[in-house]
Amino acid sequence: MNRKELEELLPFFANGSLEGREREEVEKALHDCSDLREELDYLTSLRREMQETALEPGPGDLGLKRLQRAMADEDLRADPITRAQTLIAPEQNNRLWKIVAAAACLLLAIQTGLTLHMTRDRDLVAAGAQVVQSAKDAAFLVTFAPQTSEAAIREMLVVMNAEIIGGPSALGIYLVTGGDDPAATRDALENSSLVETIQEAGK
Amino acid sequence: MTTGAAELIERIAARDEAAMADFYRLFEARLYRFIKTKLNDSFEADDILNETFLEVWRKAGMFEGRSKVSTWLFGIAYYKTMDRLRARNPLLVSDELAPEVVDESAQADACVLAADDADHIRFCLDRLKAAHRAVLELAFFEDMSYGEIAKVVNCPEGTVKTRIFHAKQLMKHCLEGRMGVRR
Known part of the structure; x- marks a missing residue:
């Protein structure tokens, strides 16, 4: 090992990182050469004084906060699902999902109830005026005499405990149902001077 | 310190934010000095410091332990610092x-x-x-x-x-x- 090679290794002898055969060769050369020892003294002194120079304070906790924000942004970009979830605070997130689920269930229950209520006791009139009726009620297609007032018809139906549930069609036909006894209702309608024609619906 | 740093890197690879904070505190002052002395600009040094630690957060899982953690970390900082210097004035860096x-x-x-x-x-x-x-x-x-x-x-x-x-x-x-x- 020549002088230049030895000098190139001296900084690493000074900082204690030189090992093995190279360290042994430098130690031997130091033992034999005063110039090299002087060079080592200079490097040792330089290293010590460099380490004693005050550290300029870095960004500290502010830098850490900045880093943590950048890390969070990084993770959100990498995982859009997490991004969507974390747009809402975790405690809000859980509560909101529960509220939305409960509201959806309630809405479904109300809608089902309304639908059942509307279809259970009422007959439906299809677009072609064909009657779809419940099994327990009889219904009649009725036309009233000309000049019959609405008040007179209403008074008659109230007495019979009947009601108009459809019509009038283009031909002036009403769909009437009700009464405790369908046969009696039919008779009453047939015998009324207000009724012009009557026919059992579906026949 | 090296063992501690290696353990922190393992935890960082598992996305442990507390480990990342510890890692930052362990190296921040030394790394900042290393960067700042070359750039001689506090704001730019802050940026490079942040980018260096962010790189650790991204790449901790790729660290294979073939070198010391500090060697890996200062290598990232050195590359980023020289890149910034090169952008500022190519002659300062390339004219060896x-x-x-x-x-x-x-x-x-x-x-x-x-x-x-x-x-x-x-x-x-x-x-x-x-x-x-x-x-x-x-x-x-x-x-x-x-x-x-x-x-x-x-x-x-x-x-x-x-x-x-x-x-x-x-x-x-x-x-x-x-x-x-x-x-």
Whole structure:
């Protein structure tokens, strides 16, 4: 090992990182050469004084906060699902999902109830005026005499405990149902001077 | 410290934010000095420091433990710092063979103001090229071996030895000029 090679290794002898055969060769050369020892003294002194120079304070906790924000942004970009979830605070997130689920269930229950209520006791009139009726009620297609007032018809139906549930069609036909006894209702309608024609619906 | 740093890296790889905070506190001051002395700009040094730690957060899972954690970390910082310097002034970084020029008039003025040896050392360090300064700082601040420094600055070990040899000579010349023949 020549002088230049030895000098190139001296900084690493000074900082204690030189090992093995190279360290042994430098130690031997130091033992034999005063110039090299002087060079080592200079490097040792330089290293010590460099380490004693005050550290300029870095960004500290502010830098850490900045880093943590950048890390969070990084993770959100990498995982859009997490991004969507974390747009809402975790405690809000859980509560909101529960509220939305409960509201959806309630809405479904109300809608089902309304639908059942509307279809259970009422007959439906299809677009072609064909009657779809419940099994327990009889219904009649009725036309009233000309000049019959609405008040007179209403008074008659109230007495019979009947009601108009459809019509009038283009031909002036009403769909009437009700009464405790369908046969009696039919008779009453047939015998009324207000009724012009009557026919059992579906026949 | 090295074992602690390696354990922290494992936890960081598992996305442990608390480990990342510990890792930041462990290296922040030393890494900031390493970056700042080359850029000589606090804001830019803050940026590079942040980018370096963010890179650790991204790549901790890829760290294979073939080198010390500090070698890996300073390597990231060195690359980013030199990249920034290159963008600022390519000649400052690429002109490896150009000798450092000491401004004698500035030296004389600063000498009057210098309060102690630390000021002289800082003054002379500031006059070194970034590449020379980096190897000297890694050797004397971080006590790295030439093999570790070669990994940090990504160059052959022979180049590291040559750079530190020149850096040492330039420091000696500068300090002798400012402080007489004490060295």
